[in-house]
Amino acid sequence: MTTLTEARKTWRVSHAFHGRSIKDFLLEVAEFSRQIYKKVRMGGQVLVNGEECELRDLLRAGDLLTVIFPEEERGRIDPAEGPLAIVYEDEDVLVVDKPSGLPAVPPFDHSTPSLASYLLHYYVQRKYPFTVHIVTRLDRDTSGLMLVAKHTYSHMLLTKELKKVERRYQAIVEGNMELEKGKIDEPIAREVDSIIKRKVAEDGRPSQTLFQIEKQLKDYTWIRLQLLTGRTHQVRVHMSYLDHPLAGDTLYGGKEVEGIAGQALHCDQLHFFHPWTKKRMTIVSDPPAAWNVFSEIKA
CATH class of the missing domain: 3.30.2350.10 (Pseudouridine synthase)
Known part of the structure; x- marks a missing residue:
């Protein structure tokens, strides 16, 4: 089980950013969007070599820059307990094998459960301070693999490279x-x-x-x-x-x-580049067992 009570990322500062501000580094190297930068500025924490700093402070080559992202608001999705087939999870992403008949997100009237509701319950049980960020969505009656970003920063990086998924x-x-x-x-x-x-x-x-x-x-x-x-x-x-x-x-x-x-x-297959490690990931899934009815029909 992956336990994650906060989203935290650390970078080693290169010589190219010696004497430049933390803000410059986050926007250029960490690829922060303006929205994420604002969220970190308003509610996050920035450390250099373990000491809290201001975003305007200057960096030195070799510094360790750490960002602790703020807790996320969860909006209108209500958590609901339900079965989840999580086939991969780390601190940045989840891959879920969704069954047919389950919508990815709640309907407008919130009358039926959804994969997002089940995931949010899973987050609450494990005290993850995030909301659900679905990257690849499937129709209600389509089964299979869905990619979910664990937190806002991961979601931003994945959606920027969505064409590579x-x-x-x-x-x-x-x-x-x-x-x-x-x-x-x-x-x-x-x-x-x-x-x-x-x-x-x-x-x-x-x-x-x-x-x-x-x-x-x-x-x-x-x-x-x-x-x-x-x-x-x-x-x-x-x-x-x-x-x-x-x-x-x-x-x-x-x-x-x-x-x-x-x-x-x-x-049955998801191929994507991990938002943090940049490693190419491949996740596979077998079709539903109910499809065996088709295999029994001989040509």
Whole structure:
């Protein structure tokens, strides 16, 4: 279990910043946004070689600069106890394997629990002084891996490099696809008079999805996908556009499948650069056991 009662980061000051201010270092080297800098100035703590300092103070080469970030406000999310499949955790990030049927964040009326609510309860139990910062979100009925930043600074660093976060999926679509692999390059826009549904449209935002057949089944095709962009319902819209809607995706033309909740879409791989260590991370997850019903259908 990772115990974290505060967010604290330490840097060794290089010769390039000898004689320059702590403020300069935090904005240029630590990549602080103006918002985070203001939060640290108003409610955090800054130490140089263990001694508390002002942000205008000057640094010397070899100094150890430490920032203790302030406790975070938690907003309107109410903590709720519920099952969490945490597959990776350190002081900066969490990766959670979300089940199908659980929304990532609470609905507008807060009528049902969410992954964010469960995470906040987990934080409260462990006395983490943070709120929940979801980096990669999944639809309610999509299962799989979600990346969560542990604190505000980690969240800022990850969102700055969001294009480098790779999400890969497995899905089961209706019918037998003819192309073994390909790239869907079709813009996506919101459906007129709908706040939920999307469609392929010329005036939509650029959207690109790579796909490759994993195996053919009797009435379905098991495929792997990689998102090159991150539009709402991107996989669901693109596969429906190809006349191969996701199994169970009734919103986009698919038929319900007995034993499968929602659409058969699972984020099985996350690749990202750790916000602090800069190490490339790879996290994997198997599709839900309920998908075995498809494997039993022979081509």
